Amino acid sequence: xxxxxxxxxxxxxxxxxxxISEQPVTDVPAGTLLFTQGEEADRFFVLLEGRVKLYxxxxxxxxxxxxxxxPGDFFGLPAMLSLKSYPVTGEAVAASRLIVMHRAVVLExxxxxxxxxxxxxALLGRRYxxxxxxxxxxxxxxxxxxxxxxxxxxxxxxxxxxxxxxxSFALPLPAHMIGGRIxxxxxxxxxxxxxxxxxxxxxxxxxxxxADVAVFRQMAGR
Amino acid sequence: xxxxxxxxxASRPDAALAASMCRHFAEGMETxxxxxxxxxxxxxxxxxxxxxVLTGRGLSLRSFQGIDVPVCELGPGAxxxxxxxxxxxxxxMTVQALGPVRAAMVPRxxxxxxxxxxxxxxxxxxxxxxxxxxxxxxxxDDLKFRDATTRVARFLLATLxxxxxxxxxxxxxxxxxxxxxxxxxxxxxxxxxxxxxxxxRDVGVVVRGSQIRICEPARLxxxxxxxxxx
Numbered sequence: 186x187x188x189x190x191x192x193x194x195x196x197x198x199x200x201x202x203x204x205i206s207e208q209p210v211t212d213v214p215a216g217t218l219l220f221t222q223g224e225e226a227d228r229f230f231v232l233l234e235g236r237v238k239l240y241x242x243x244x245x246x247x248x249x250x251x252x253x254x255x256p257g258d259f260f261g262l263p264a265m266l267s268l269k270s271y272p273v274t275g276e277a278v279a280a281s282r283l284i285v286m287h288r289a290v291v292l293e294x295x296x297x298x299x300x301x302x303x304x305x306x307a308l309l310g311r312r313y314x315x316x317x318x319x320x321x322x323x324x325x326x327x328x329x330x331x332x333x334x335x336x337x338x339x340x341x342x343x344x345x346x347x348x349x350x351x352x353s354f355a356l357p358l359p360a361h362m363i364g365g366r367i368x369x370x371x372x373x374x375x376x377x378x379x380x381x382x383x384x385x386x387x388x389x390x391x392x393x394x395x396a397d398v399a400v401f402r403q404m405a406g407r
Numbered sequence: 408x409x410x411x412x413x414x415x416x417a418s419r420p421d422a423a424l425a426a427s428m429c430r431h432f433a434e435g436m437e438t439x440x441x442x443x444x445x446x447x448x449x450x451x452x453x454x455x456x457x458x459x460v461l462t463g464r465g466l467s468l469r470s471f472q473g474i475d476v477p478v479c480e481l482g483p484g485a486x487x488x489x490x491x492x493x494x495x496x497x498x499x500m501t502v503q504a505l506g507p508v509r510a511a512m513v514p515r516x517x518x519x520x521x522x523x524x525x526x527x528x529x530x531x532x533x534x535x536x537x538x539x540x541x542x543x544x545x546x547x548d549d550l551k552f553r554d555a556t557t558r559v560a561r562f563l564l565a566t567l568x569x570x571x572x573x574x575x576x577x578x579x580x581x582x583x584x585x586x587x588x589x590x591x592x593x594x595x596x597x598x599x600x601x602x603x604x605x606x607x608r609d610v611g612v613v614v615r616g617s618q619i620r621i622c623e624p625a626r627l628x629x630x631x632x633x634x635x636x637x
Contacts, residue, residue, distance in 0.1 A: 241544060243552040251544055266530060267537025272544050295526055302522050302529035307494030309536050314490055314499040316543040320478050321471035323550050324594035368551040406472045 219275040229261035235281025250365035333404035349399040425484025433511035454488040463508035477592035560631035
């Protein structure tokens with residue numbers, strides 16, 4: 186299904202606004218593969234609604250989830266501009282509404298408006314630094330510490346996180362996807378949640394309740 | 408200091424990219440030679456000059472919880488400070504020379520003027536950042552999907568043998584950085600690294616200090632293929 190996006194839809198990527206305003210909007214159901222690892226990178230995506238995960242897969246099918254994007258994010262641009270193929274697979278994990286931009290259109294826009302290049306470089310630079318942080322965390326932290334770090338980030342998505350005291354928040358991802366994000370097999374995620382139970386943390390029906398959020402900070406080394 | 412011609416000393420598969428970077432950004436710039444171990448750029452300092460690596464390699468380090476964690480190696484064509492020059496205005500990592508490094512020093516304003524005047528130069532900068540993002544993805548894959556032995560085997564082969572097919576002839580060389588740094592780079596403890604190197608004796612890997620010899624690269628290459636752990 187396809188229609189035009191209107192400026193009233195609250196899209197907040199001002200930078201890409203002029204480029205995407207005339208582009209058709211596409212709705213896809215959860216589970217739709219938007220592109221696959223190794224496929225020619227000839228388009229990028231702006232996500233208006235829903236969630237999309239980018240991941241690589243091991244030969245046995247285990248997923249390494251690099252990013253989970255939400256409304257207002259864009260993805261596939263670095264691959265489209267700089268690599269011949271997508272280094273990851275993109276899949277909608279919820280019903281999603283997005284705009285698909287093709288290479289020729291973007292290149293024409295960039296050549297016509299070179300003043301936009303520094304802004305895009307700044308966005309990609311920040312994304313690169315976040316990836317460096319994730320990589321460093323992966324090298325330094327134990328799996329449990331990575332889980333606590335992830336939980337702190339998830340809590341911060343839903344509001345301010347105090348230094349100490351009780352806290353409850355909704356998990357943004359199901360357990361198996363959290364495992365793919367932090368490099369734990371699903372059964373080990375369950376085991377780690379049980380272990381957190383002995384530290385005053387309960388996880389039930391996607392809700393996390395911590396008697397003292399300082400536990401996460403201590404475990405994650407923050 | 409000398410002026411650099413539009414030519415780079417890259418020898419890896421990304422040589423074409425490095426040559427393009429030199430053509431667009433290095434011409435006419437001053438060059439600086441850095442000694443082994445010298446710091447080319449330091450994390451969180453303002454990006455006033457972007458060193459463009461012409462020859463040699465550097466190790467990038469990201470500070471995490473007060474530890475300088477090695478995150479990736481950078482070779483010819485790497486423009487240091489690219490991640491921050493248009494955004495934060497600060498370097499996003501520290502880069503230390505692994506052996507002698509020659510770099511063309513590109514002033515920030517020169518970089519900005521060139522990408523404003525020439526869209527192809529801007530697209531090239533995207534390409535370099537994209538290549539680094541892809542390297543991050545590969546490193547994360549290695550950490551999540553490969554065991555410590557496979558990671559060490561792959562590192563040794565890449566360091567001593569380059570990216571080509573493993574030969575039948577022995578390979579010999581030096582570790583590019585101390586074992587402590589190597590362990591951190593591979594995401595394992597020093598004890599684990601020692602255990603793995605000890606185990607690799609069985610496939611003909613001999614380590615004496617920083618000197619390393621791979622007697623049968625093809626055997627090590629089989630090990631480096633690795634088995635999926637999941």
